[in-house]
Amino acid sequence: MAEAKAIRMPRRFDYSSSGDFNLAVTNALGESSHIVLDGEVLDYIDSAGIGLLVMAQKRAQSQQAKVSMINLKPAILEILQLANLQKIIDIR
Amino acid sequence: MQDIQHPQRVLIVDDDEILNGLFCEYLGARGLSTLCALSLAEAKNCLRTAVDIDLILLDYQLGDGCGLDLLTDPEYQHLFGELPVIMISVRDDHEFLESCFALGAADYIIKPVNLPLLALKVSALIRNRALQRLIRQQNTELAGFKLNAEREEAVAKYTYEHLVRQNRASIDGVSIQIHPSTTFSGDIALARFSPRGDLYFLLADATGHGLAAAMTIMPVVAIFNTMVARGFHLETIVAEMNRKLVRDTPVDRFVAALVIQIHRERHEVCVWNGGIPAALWIDQGRVLHEFPSNHMALGILDDPVFDAGVSRCPTPASGEILVFTDGLLEAKSPVGDAFSLARVHEVIAQQPANLLQQLMASLQAHVTHTHYEDDVSLCLLSPSIIAQHFSQRIGLRPLDAELQLPTAAIEWSLRLGGQELQQLDLPPLCMSLFQGLRVPFAVREYLFLVISEVVAFALDQGVLMLDSNRKNTPAGVVDYFTDWQKRLALLGHEDYLQLSMAWQPGHGIHKPVNQFQVTVKWQVSAPSFAIFNTPDRQQLGTDPALLLVKQLVDELYLDEAQSCLRAVMYVNQSIPL
Numbered sequence: 001m002a003e004a005k006a007i008r009m010p011r012r013f014d015y016s017s018s019g020d021f022n023l024a025v026t027n028a029l030g031e032s033s034h035i036v037l038d039g040e041v042l043d044y045i046d047s048a049g050i051g052l053l054v055m056a057q058k059r060a061q062s063q064q065a066k067v068s069m070i071n072l073k074p075a076i077l078e079i080l081q082l083a084n085l086q087k088i089i090d091i092r
Numbered sequence: 093m094q095d096i097q098h099p100q101r102v103l104i105v106d107d108d109e110i111l112n113g114l115f116c117e118y119l120g121a122r123g124l125s126t127l128c129a130l131s132l133a134e135a136k137n138c139l140r141t142a143v144d145i146d147l148i149l150l151d152y153q154l155g156d157g158c159g160l161d162l163l164t165d166p167e168y169q170h171l172f173g174e175l176p177v178i179m180i181s182v183r184d185d186h187e188f189l190e191s192c193f194a195l196g197a198a199d200y201i202i203k204p205v206n207l208p209l210l211a212l213k214v215s216a217l218i219r220n221r222a223l224q225r226l227i228r229q230q231n232t233e234l235a236g237f238k239l240n241a242e243r244e245e246a247v248a249k250y251t252y253e254h255l256v257r258q259n260r261a262s263i264d265g266v267s268i269q270i271h272p273s274t275t276f277s278g279d280i281a282l283a284r285f286s287p288r289g290d291l292y293f294l295l296a297d298a299t300g301h302g303l304a305a306a307m308t309i310m311p312v313v314a315i316f317n318t319m320v321a322r323g324f325h326l327e328t329i330v331a332e333m334n335r336k337l338v339r340d341t342p343v344d345r346f347v348a349a350l351v352i353q354i355h356r357e358r359h360e361v362c363v364w365n366g367g368i369p370a371a372l373w374i375d376q377g378r379v380l381h382e383f384p385s386n387h388m389a390l391g392i393l394d395d396p397v398f399d400a401g402v403s404r405c406p407t408p409a410s411g412e413i414l415v416f417t418d419g420l421l422e423a424k425s426p427v428g429d430a431f432s433l434a435r436v437h438e439v440i441a442q443q444p445a446n447l448l449q450q451l452m453a454s455l456q457a458h459v460t461h462t463h464y465e466d467d468v469s470l471c472l473l474s475p476s477i478i479a480q481h482f483s484q485r486i487g488l489r490p491l492d493a494e495l496q497l498p499t500a501a502i503e504w505s506l507r508l509g510g511q512e513l514q515q516l517d518l519p520p521l522c523m524s525l526f527q528g529l530r531v532p533f534a535v536r537e538y539l540f541l542v543i544s545e546v547v548a549f550a551l552d553q554g555v556l557m558l559d560s561n562r563k564n565t566p567a568g569v570v571d572y573f574t575d576w577q578k579r580l581a582l583l584g585h586e587d588y589l590q591l592s593m594a595w596q597p598g599h600g601i602h603k604p605v606n607q608f609q610v611t612v613k614w615q616v617s618a619p620s621f622a623i624f625n626t627p628d629r630q631q632l633g634t635d636p637a638l639l640l641v642k643q644l645v646d647e648l649y650l651d652e653a654q655s656c657l658r659a660v661m662y663v664n665q666s667i668p669l
Binding site: 015046047048050051052054055058075079082083084085087088 | 297298299300343344345346348366367369385386387388389392393418430466
């Protein structure tokens with residue numbers, strides 16, 4: 001499969017992001033076995049947003065693909081680490 | 093723009109037949125359908141009988157009256173709120189124009205009529221009317237959605253309040269404060285005792301809000317209550333909660349949870365934390381220990397990879413355990429500054445008389461209002477006070493109450509050896525049996541406690557040959573349970589424990605009293621005996637672990653040579669023949 005496919009995360013990542021995000025993940029999985037979520041502008045995530053990430057990871061896993069996250073702000077990193085998301089998603 | 097299903101139709105009211113025809117022809121050439129009325133009476137007739145008129149072109153001066161009379165006619169007045177009217181007249185004075193608009197005209201055109209201008213005005217007003225129709229339709233739909241959403245929220249609120257009511261029993265030493273961000277909180281906090289006297293505490297924070305959160309919280313609470321009541325250990329409870337959520341809830345739904353078991357007998361605190369901020373053990377203004385989130389929330393990882401492992405430490409002799417949800421830490425001030433753990437530590441260091449109250453006061457001062465973006469939940473557990481609560485409970489003897497008891501003799505026996513002793517927890521099995529026999533709950537709890545103590549004695553002091561006196565110091569407690577785990581892992585298939593229970597109802601004059609017996613026998617194989625036996629080991633009969641059992645039962649027999657312990661309880665209620 002092709003090289004890693006990047007998806008730029010929005011500034012605010014919650015349930016309202018689900019439509020666009022899920023579509024982006026679907027498209028990315030069709031092109032690559034490695035999705036990289038770029039959190040450069042991400043400055044808000046809630047439990048629904050974490051749920052979307054979990055769902056994306058499970059979809060990727062079912063297609064032998066993987067998900068990574070990069071460029072995360074410290075506050076966001078802290079939230080993801082509280083949820084121990086690093087156990088299922090490669091957080092750099 | 094909404095598609096108009098029918099041709100846009102204009103009613104032209106003018107007594108000048110030539111002018112009327114001209115308007116019809118001109119507007120008709122621009123795709124409009126027209127209807128002509130040469131008098132006020134004809135206009136009224138058209139309004140009564142025709143359908144789907146989108147606009148009226150109304151001449152002021154008509155043969156049988158004034159155009160304005162139509163606007164003020166009670167029979168038709170109600171139409172003109174939605175049906176636009178363009179007045180046509182030679183008059184252009186302000187007073188006249190004002191009166192036309194005041195009576196409901198939407199626009200005005202002066203004779204001689206500029207036909208292109210007329211066509212533009214007609215199109216604009218018809219378009220506007222279509223938009224207004226669309227807005228009204230959407231408003232109606234939105235109102236319906238809003239009503240449904242409110243109904244769902246009411247259901248969710250009822251569900252949560254029902255769960256809270258079911259679990260409202262207050263326990264000395266457990267303080268809980270829940271502050272919802274909306275109508276009700278998506279967080280839930282529960283505490284209850286197991287039959288063995290261990291305190292179990294659950295703080296759960298489900299994804300989302302309202303009904304969606306309620307749907308995931310309910311199974312967690314149900315499992316927690318059921319399994320604590322049966323005396324299951326923390327790891328088993330957490331694993332079952334996770335299994336249920338993974339199986340029965342959507343993939344993007346999970347429950348962050350912190351579950352604590354304060355072991356009464358082992359003087360140990362066990363914590364499983366998946367996604368909740370670290371629980372803090374605090375004493376005299378200092379944080380002595382933290383229980384961080386080491387696991388993913390419940391409902392994410394499948395069984396094979398889910399980790400139910402707990403963190404353990406000896407129960408603090410003093411101090412308290414503070415737990416809170418992330419809503420507290422993430423609450424923002426007006427300038428966007430989060431409350432954060434640093435401020436929590438500041439409040440702890442102040443050693444306020446009421447820590448939870450002071451934390452909330454500090455939070456409110458920080459956010460400057462009482463509305464929170466996320467639910468805020470705070471809880472404080474005081475193990476020393478909780479222990480006192482249990483001590484009061486063991487004085488109760490529910491066996492003497494008016495009860496529905498089995499009327500026939502019952503015997504039950506199970507022998508477990510080797511590593512199965514590690515894997516299978518006997519007391520909860522007994523609880524299932526009692527439940528099946530419909531033994532009343534209070535009696536089940538009591539019997540569970542007796543069985544737990546008897547089995548624990550047989551295993552710890554009988555099979556594993558541990559000395560309870562070692563638990564007199566905190567260091568000794570740690571050594572005791574370290575050895576307990578090591579020895580358990582060394583058990584061979586010839587080491588066993590046999591639990592028997594017998595219920596003998598009393599009948600007649602000679603045997604009026606009902607009797608419940610618990611007997612446990614054990615065997616230690618020669619190899620295990622050689623490892624476990626120590627020169628300073630006390631005689632079983634003097635072991636402190638027997639003292640609690642003696643308090644609970646009527647008769648207690650220990651046959652050290654036969655490796656057998658029997659406990660007898662009498663129920664002072666004779667059953668009629």
